[in-house]
Amino acid sequence: MRKDRRMYKNIMVPLDGSKLAEVCDFARQQGAKLNILRVTYAKVFPGADPADSQLKVVGEAEDYTQMVQRRLEEEGFTVESHVRYGFPVEEILDHAKRGGVDLIAMATHGCSGPARWMLGSVAEEVLRHALVPVLLFRVRGAQEAGMDPPSAAEVDERRKVS
Amino acid sequence: MTKFRAKKILVPVDFSAFSEGALETAADLPQTQDGELTLLHVMMEPRASVPYEVYIDWQKVKDEIWRDVEKSLETMKEKNGFAGKAQHALFWGDPPGAIVKYANENEFDLIVMATHGRTGVGRLFMGSVAENVICHSPCPVVVLRSSELVAA
Numbered sequence: 001m002r003k004d005r006r007m008y009k010n011i012m013v014p015l016d017g018s019k020l021a022e023v024c025d026f027a028r029q030q031g032a033k034l035n036i037l038r039v040t041y042a043k044v045f046p047g048a049d050p051a052d053s054q055l056k057v058v059g060e061a062e063d064y065t066q067m068v069q070r071r072l073e074e075e076g077f078t079v080e081s082h083v084r085y086g087f088p089v090e091e092i093l094d095h096a097k098r099g100g101v102d103l104i105a106m107a108t109h110g111c112s113g114p115a116r117w118m119l120g121s122v123a124e125e126v127l128r129h130a131l132v133p134v135l136l137f138r139v140r141g142a143q144e145a146g147m148d149p150p151s152a153a154e155v156d157e158r159r160k161v162s
Numbered sequence: 163m164t165k166f167r168a169k170k171i172l173v174p175v176d177f178s179a180f181s182e183g184a185l186e187t188a189a190d191l192p193q194t195q196d197g198e199l200t201l202l203h204v205m206m207e208p209r210a211s212v213p214y215e216v217y218i219d220w221q222k223v224k225d226e227i228w229r230d231v232e233k234s235l236e237t238m239k240e241k242n243g244f245a246g247k248a249q250h251a252l253f254w255g256d257p258p259g260a261i262v263k264y265a266n267e268n269e270f271d272l273i274v275m276a277t278h279g280r281t282g283v284g285r286l287f288m289g290s291v292a293e294n295v296i297c298h299s300p301c302p303v304v305v306l307r308s309s310e311l312v313a314a
Contacts, residue, residue: 007190022302029168029193103304108296127277127296133187133306136296 008032008103008133014039014092015068016122018107018139024075026105026135033078035101038065039091040083058085089125096132105135168193168302172270174202174261174295177234180276184306188274189242200249200270201235204260228252258294266300273303 011027012035013020027034040061042053065081072079082099084091096104108123127134173188175181185201188194208223235250253260265273277292296303 137302
């Protein structure tokens with residue numbers, strides 16, 4: 001007894017600075033919409049007013065997702081972008097639940113050596129708790145991650161240019 | 163830049179309901195329509211603890227198991243409309259290691275599997291085979307939530 005064709009129409013991509021090329025190719029083959037999410041969080045010294053730094057990180061994240069969205073749209077994708085404030089794992093899972101996501105695409109960093117605890121923890125947690133399928137792409141080294149989120153100065157620079 | 167193409171898709175199966183679900187999902191991927199699907203089953207070496215030295219012709223036992231499993235793989239393919247279209251492979255060995263090795267040697271582009279198979283313990287924990295494959299896989303892996311596959 002076969003069910004209906006299961007296609008991934010809404011692929012969520014949490015942006016963590018990893019290369020998106022592979023995920024994009026996969027999505028293109030599926031004809032899917034890309035649902036990009038950047039989760040951000042400000043670390044503040046106790047006693048300091050957190051409002052400023054919170055606004056700043058959210059602003060940076062918004063600029064970053066918009067930049068990625070523009071670039072993906074130029075490549076012909078349908079893109080929906082979101083910014084959330086909080087802890088990555090919880091926000092990613094919550095976004096997947098509420099956003100009608102069919103598949104979460106994430107990068108992993110492999111699981112050998114000490115890097116296992118440092119790098120792959122978000123992907124691992126998401127994998128454990130996600131209710132939808134998870135597509136894992138292997139990223140081999142930090143130097144291969146070609147898309148670091150821009151610093152505040154770079155964002156300002158871009159604003160001036162555009 | 164590495165261009166991702168999913169022409170060769172590997173589905174490790176262990177004949178559990180979960181792996182049947184994974185196969186169905188893999189079959190539905192558009193990549194499978196013009197790609198090539200391979201079912202892989204890895205078997206543990208048969209072993210028995212006997213109180214005293216009893217002669218067992220292990221080779222015969224293994225041959226029999228091999229034939230049975232090959233038949234089951236064929237049935238599984240037929241059931242999912244893959245008769246004649248999908249490849250299959252069969253090995254003796256340690257499941258996660260053999261899966262990764264096979265994917266490596268044959269340059270697969272994508273592995274589709276469930277979080278649990280036969281050895282699943284609790285639904286909170288990921289199966290050890292899946293976890294090992296994810297960690298060492300040379301290619302992207304689609305990991306399907308087992309509870310979803312069975313409830314669906």
